[in-house]
Amino acid sequence: MDDDVVPAGGGSRSLKTAATVLRALRLLGDHPGGLCAADLAAELGKSAATARYMINTLCEAGYAERDGSGRCRLSDAPPWGSWGAPAEAEADPGSPVPGDPDPGAILAEATTELYRRTRQRSYLVRRTGTVVATVTDTRGHQGLAKHPGLGTHVPPSHAHALALTKVLLATSAEYVEAVDEEGEPLERLTDSSLTDLAALRAELDEVRRRGVALDREEFAAGFATIAAPVVSPSGSATVALGLSCSARRLALDEDELVDAVRAVAARASAQWAGEIGARPVGMPPARPNETVERGEALLSGFSAPRR
Known part of the structure; x- marks a missing residue:
């Protein structure tokens, strides 16, 4: 390693x-x-x-x-401007996919819509490197449990255990190539974590086929996540939208939650492509005295994955 x-x-x-x-x-x-x-x-x-x-x-x-x-x-200039020049203003991160139009507020609205539909904590994750994943947005009301161990950056060594990053790994040929080359065992985070490389490859194939990923207590005991890709106009999938919930809630309402994640991610993809208006519709109203918490992080890392 x-x-x-x-x-x-x-x-x-x-x-x-x-x-x-x-x-x-x-x-x-x-x-x-x-x-x-x-x-x-x-x-x-x-x-x-x-x-x-x-x-x-x-x-x-x-x-x-x-x-x-x-x-x-x-490059002739780093992302903030000329080399050595002071930054006059915070740069707009723009589109997460170079060359695609800026999604504007579409991704933030999608994260909020997913929370409103499911009442489960919702997340937006972007792949900022080949398998470097950053949680850039979260939604949930005060008191709603946060997914244990999930911060602003998902270490590459944990990407196989979380639905939000399984979706991104399923689109990364470089990750599969590196796994084949290095052949190191996957880290066991819980008793349910997937640690067999062949089984992971099979699951990623299934994620590509179904367009949705799940983890059942693989990242944290007692918790589950569901995620789907938000596809850019050029066809790139470097953004994942998903939610976390208790393992019990997943067992009771899996079909309903999976359908919600798929629908909101598909709508966000269509909005980004300009196929439908960017204003979300059909969101349940907020409950009385409910305050939606919003969390954002713009972090990146430079690391090869531990497989």
Whole structure:
């Protein structure tokens, strides 16, 4: 396992990962003609899989770009503007999929609509790197249980155990390639966690077929999650919309909850593509004295997955 894999809890390995990313940026700056993944891996003393994940993440985040030959070089300007220039205003994150139109408030409205329909805590997760997943929005009323252990960043080593990230992993050929190459066991978070690689691949195939993912106490005992992709106009699926609930609620109302997640995600995809108006309809009204909590986080990470 590479040193750059970040386990739950972060700690010194998180700092080691950050130092490796800074080294990678410095190396790209020293090689204006660019570096391929093999070159970067050799310079950093890391595996080719780690170098590919790092390059993918740097490019997706706007710090680097690929040329026609596939070599990676430092971009002319980082996401916040010119290198070294002070930021005059906070940058608008824009579309989570480069080249697609900005979804505006569509994704936030979808998260709220899912909560209103199900009364379960709802989440929006974006893939900010190849398998680096960030919880960018949450909805739920005060007192509604939050999913244990789910913060603003889902460590790649935990992505196999959560429906919100299973949806994203199902769209990532790079993840499957890395699993085949590295072959490390999946981490057991609970007694129900899936730890067999062949079984995970089969489940991801099923997620692609059904368009929805579930976890039944795989991430946290007593809790479950359901998620579906929000597909961008170009067909990319780097955004997942879903909810968390008690395992008991899932057992009682699985069909109803799955249908709600599918419907709201499909509507958000259609709104993003401009096929229907962006104003959500059919949401149940708020209950008396109910205050909807909103949570947002804009974090990203640079780490290869621990499989």
